[in-house]
Amino acid sequence: MTLRIKLLVLLTALAVLGGVAAASLLHASDRAAEKDRAQAGGPPVASGRITLTPDATRRIVFRNMAWGPHRDELATVPADAPGGPRTASGVKCLRFHAAAGTGICLQAERGTVEDAYRAVVLDAGLKERAHYALPGIPTRARVSPSGRFVAWTVFVGGDSYAGTDFSTRTAVLDTGTNRLTASLEEFTVIKDGTEHRAADTNFWGVTFSRDDRHFYATMATGGKTYLVRGDLGARTVTTLHQNVECPSLSPDETRVVYKKRVAGAPADAPWRLYALDLSTFRETPLADRRSVDDQAVWLDARTVAYSLPGDFGADLYAVPADGSGAPKRLLTAGLAPVVLGGAGEREGPLSQGRENGLTGGCLRRGSWRRPGPP
Amino acid sequence: MYVADSRSTPATPAPAARSTRSGRRAAVAPTVLALGTVSLVTDVSSEMVTAVLPLYLVAGLGLSPLGFGLLDGVYNGFSALVRLVGGHLADRGGRHKTVAVLGYGLSALCKPLLLVAGSLPLIGAVLAADRTGKGLRTAPRDALISLASPAESRGRAFGVHRAMDTAGALIGPLVAFLILRQAVDGYDAVFTVSFCVAAVGVLVLVLFVPSRRRPPADAPATAPAGAPRASLKAALALLRVHEVRRLALCALLLGLATVSDSFVYLLLQRRLGVSDQWFALLPLGTAAAFLLLAVPLGRLADRVGSRRVFLGGHLALLLAYVALLSGWQGTALPYLVLALHGGFYASTDGVLMAATAGVVPAELRSSGLALVQTGQALARFGCSIAFGAAWSAWGDRTALGTATGALAVCAAAAFALLPAPSRDTAPSRATDSKERPA
Numbered sequence: 050m051t052l053r054i055k056l057l058v059l060l061t062a063l064a065v066l067g068g069v070a071a072a073s074l075l076h077a078s079d080r081a082a083e084k085d086r087a088q089a090g091g092p093p094v095a096s097g098r099i100t101l102t103p104d105a106t107r108r109i110v111f112r113n114m115a116w117g118p119h120r121d122e123l124a125t126v127p128a129d130a131p132g133g134p135r136t137a138s139g140v141k142c143l144r145f146h147a148a149a150g151t152g153i154c155l156q157a158e159r160g161t162v163e164d165a166y167r168a169v170v171l172d173a174g175l176k177e178r179a180h181y182a183l184p185g186i187p188t189r190a191r192v193s194p195s196g197r198f199v200a201w202t203v204f205v206g207g208d209s210y211a212g213t214d215f216s217t218r219t220a221v222l223d224t225g226t227n228r229l230t231a232s233l234e235e236f237t238v239i240k241d242g243t244e245h246r247a248a249d250t251n252f253w254g255v256t257f258s259r260d261d262r263h264f265y266a267t268m269a270t271g272g273k274t275y276l277v278r279g280d281l282g283a284r285t286v287t288t289l290h291q292n293v294e295c296p297s298l299s300p301d302e303t304r305v306v307y308k309k310r311v312a313g314a315p316a317d318a319p320w321r322l323y324a325l326d327l328s329t330f331r332e333t334p335l336a337d338r339r340s341v342d343d344q345a346v347w348l349d350a351r352t353v354a355y356s357l358p359g360d361f362g363a364d365l366y367a368v369p370a371d372g373s374g375a376p377k378r379l380l381t382a383g384l385a386p387v388v389l390g391g392a393g394e395r396e397g398p399l400s401q402g403r404e405n406g407l408t409g410g411c412l413r414r415g416s417w418r419r420p421g422p423p
Numbered sequence: 424m425y426v427a428d429s430r431s432t433p434a435t436p437a438p439a440a441r442s443t444r445s446g447r448r449a450a451v452a453p454t455v456l457a458l459g460t461v462s463l464v465t466d467v468s469s470e471m472v473t474a475v476l477p478l479y480l481v482a483g484l485g486l487s488p489l490g491f492g493l494l495d496g497v498y499n500g501f502s503a504l505v506r507l508v509g510g511h512l513a514d515r516g517g518r519h520k521t522v523a524v525l526g527y528g529l530s531a532l533c534k535p536l537l538l539v540a541g542s543l544p545l546i547g548a549v550l551a552a553d554r555t556g557k558g559l560r561t562a563p564r565d566a567l568i569s570l571a572s573p574a575e576s577r578g579r580a581f582g583v584h585r586a587m588d589t590a591g592a593l594i595g596p597l598v599a600f601l602i603l604r605q606a607v608d609g610y611d612a613v614f615t616v617s618f619c620v621a622a623v624g625v626l627v628l629v630l631f632v633p634s635r636r637r638p639p640a641d642a643p644a645t646a647p648a649g650a651p652r653a654s655l656k657a658a659l660a661l662l663r664v665h666e667v668r669r670l671a672l673c674a675l676l677l678g679l680a681t682v683s684d685s686f687v688y689l690l691l692q693r694r695l696g697v698s699d700q701w702f703a704l705l706p707l708g709t710a711a712a713f714l715l716l717a718v719p720l721g722r723l724a725d726r727v728g729s730r731r732v733f734l735g736g737h738l739a740l741l742l743a744y745v746a747l748l749s750g751w752q753g754t755a756l757p758y759l760v761l762a763l764h765g766g767f768y769a770s771t772d773g774v775l776m777a778a779t780a781g782v783v784p785a786e787l788r789s790s791g792l793a794l795v796q797t798g799q800a801l802a803r804f805g806c807s808i809a810f811g812a813a814w815s816a817w818g819d820r821t822a823l824g825t826a827t828g829a830l831a832v833c834a835a836a837a838f839a840l841l842p843a844p845s846r847d848t849a850p851s852r853a854t855d856s857k858e859r860p861a
Contacts (some may be wrong), residue, residue: 050630055630055631058626058630059623059626059627059630062622062623062626063623066619066620066623067619069619070616070619070620073611073612073615073616074602074605074606074609074612074615076612077602077605077606077608077609077611077612078605078606078609078612079606080609081606081608081609084607159604
């Protein structure tokens with residue numbers, strides 16, 4: 050074989066093999082792009098403007114999980130028609146929360162080798178005010194009712210949520226002074242009346258009080274979880290109750306709804322929603338008997354909303370906070386919602402049966418996927 | 424006579440062979456470049472798969488990471504043993520190219536098979552076949568490189584080959600991640616593209632690497648009457664040759680004190696608290712240093728002797744261990760450690776093959792190279808197990824301290840054992856004379 054023939058053979062093979070490679074790549078990317086096409090029967094989504102300004106229109110802002118070009122974008126629906134057409138903002142978030150014109154968006158930044166995560170503080174027009182690099186995978190985000198304080202929780206080092214030795218890091222940011230407490234582990238822990246020091250202390254799931262000083266959160270140490278009350282001024286947290294995860298403070302600040310690990314439940318779905326009266330510490334199971342792995346949010350003085358696994362990642366449900374009634378589906382293919390607008394934002398008028406959700410978003414284990422390749 | 428062989432092959436122009444022999448340090452034999460291209464292309468293909476395989480198996484098929492690590496370790500040991508078979512087969516009848524094509528071809532065919540193998544036992548079988556291909560091809564390929572290069576520039580020839588090989592290893596994961604960026608969960612596309620790339624590699628091998636034909640009829644006239652015939656017995660008898668035994672022993676000894684790469688990266692991470700996303704980049708640092716240093720250090724080995732460079736490489740590794748032990752936490756630490764680690768590979772991997780080629784007769788070249796490589800691989804495997812156990816029992820500092828001490832002792836022993844430069848060149852001159860037309 051002469052060199053000429055050899056080169057010809059090589060070039061022909063390169064063309065054929067290159068064609069095969071290109072075809073397989075096109076096929077795979079086309080299949081992946083399917084998630085970017087709206088599916089039949091899904092809610093219609095269109096681009097538009099979204100504002101976090103508290104105004105007269107009562108609406109839900111949430112992460113749109115429906116397949117289509119606006120997947121993972123912050124979207125909004127009228128609070129009285131949550132199943133209707135969605136308006137998408139173009140801002141993508143994994144976790145989101147907002148109050149009084151301040152938003153917190155925990156998002157993934159695609160890197161060459163691995164994704165990085167960051168927390169972005171948004172103004173009322175969804176414009177970035179500041180951003181902070183996150184040391185792990187985002188799970189929870191909350192804004193205080195005044196919009197001044199922001200908190201977020203991440204899983205550190207890719208630790209497994211399912212494992213017994215996972216670790217979390219919760220940060221609190223004062224958007225007034227830009228003071229960042231990178232980890233609540235810097236706070237003094239008062240457990241059962243005495244100061245407690247332990248390396249295995251983890252915090253997650255902050256929920257703020259109206260006074261811009263106090264908050265509630267989960268603290269785990271020694272294999273147990275506690276409800277703690279935090280003081281941003283004194284930089285302390287104090288244990289109040291055991292077996293409490295992801296508390297959510299009611300608008301009148303008399304109760305928290307939280308997920309409780311119940312005995313006899315399957316190991317991979319051990320939680321039920323409970324309400325805890327903060328003055329008597331009496332617990333009341335809520336009507337949903339399914340395992341809820343989410344930080345519930347109060348829709349109004351009587352109803353909470355939370356997410357459960359759904360066909361497109363997550364669907365949102367609502368249930369009365371006093372143990373009565375039955376769970377109802379609020380909207381499909383949505384996560385991390387917040388109710389904005391209306392009278393007083395958090396104490397809007399009751400709408401019977403048409404509860405509107407605001408979920409801070411504890412990570413749901415079942416549906417969690419790292420977005421994209423590592 | 425092998426240079427004469429390649430001269431008679433049209434694809435190998437005579438001027439190139441002449442220029443290498445005239446001592447100019449500009450070129451390597453076209454065969455080496457062709458084999459380097461084959462390795463580059465094949466490594467792009469195989470590293471693409473390697474990069475996504477854990478993800479595919481763990482995330483896609485639900486295998487535990489521990490199970491994957493175990494599988495990987497077993498197959499690496501297996502591959503080392505197959506290498507001996509490949510080396511022996513290649514020497515029998517001088518079928519280096521045939522065995523190499525078989526090895527490269529087998530690995531290429533495994534790529535599309537990964538697509539259809541849905542269950543764990545099937546995946547295991549495909550991976551075993553892939554590693555068999557890798558084991559089969561390594562020794563004949565290195566033999567072809569050594570046979571196409573005159574003794575005085577073998578270090579450079581291996582350096583060029585290893586640099587091209589490493590370049591492929593660097594490009595592979597990048598291609599895989601680009602594909603997965605384009606198509607989320609597009610493992611099928613990764614495997615298909617990997618197959619296409621591997622097929623190009625096999626084609627380049629078939630078309631552009633001249634086959635080393637059996638010694639022609641007039642060979643007995645040029646070959647010494649006592650030339651060893653390729654047989655298993657003869658291959659094992661190599662160990663009775665003074666220089667071969669010493670070299671193999673040194674490789675074994677130093678292999679026993681060479682901590683596996685992943686432990687080096689883990690130690691770096693512990694020292695500095697390297698975040699997950701940077702952790703994935705650490706092996707790239709080693710590879711980059713290897714890539715940059717392979718040719719210069721190969722040339723250095725040609726000039727000052729492979730013994731010095733080989734031992735110098737282990738000195739670099741020793742310094743890397745010491746730097747990790749020192750407790751120094753400067754920002755330069757990862758760069759220094761990775762540069763030393765890559766330098767260690769650049770001054771040992773190809774250089775050891777060049778040195779072995781110098782003491783093994785051409786008829787048993789493949790077997791001899793396989794013998795030394797396998798000994799080294801098994802010793803490193805043993806070291807990894809011991810280091811892992813020591814880490815668990817005593818903690819990382821004590822384990823590394825012990826490894827550092829062991830490496831220092833082994834290096835000193837190797838220094839005493841290795842043939843001194845004068846003896847190093849003597850046998851290679853002898854093999855040289857066999858390889859050259861009278």
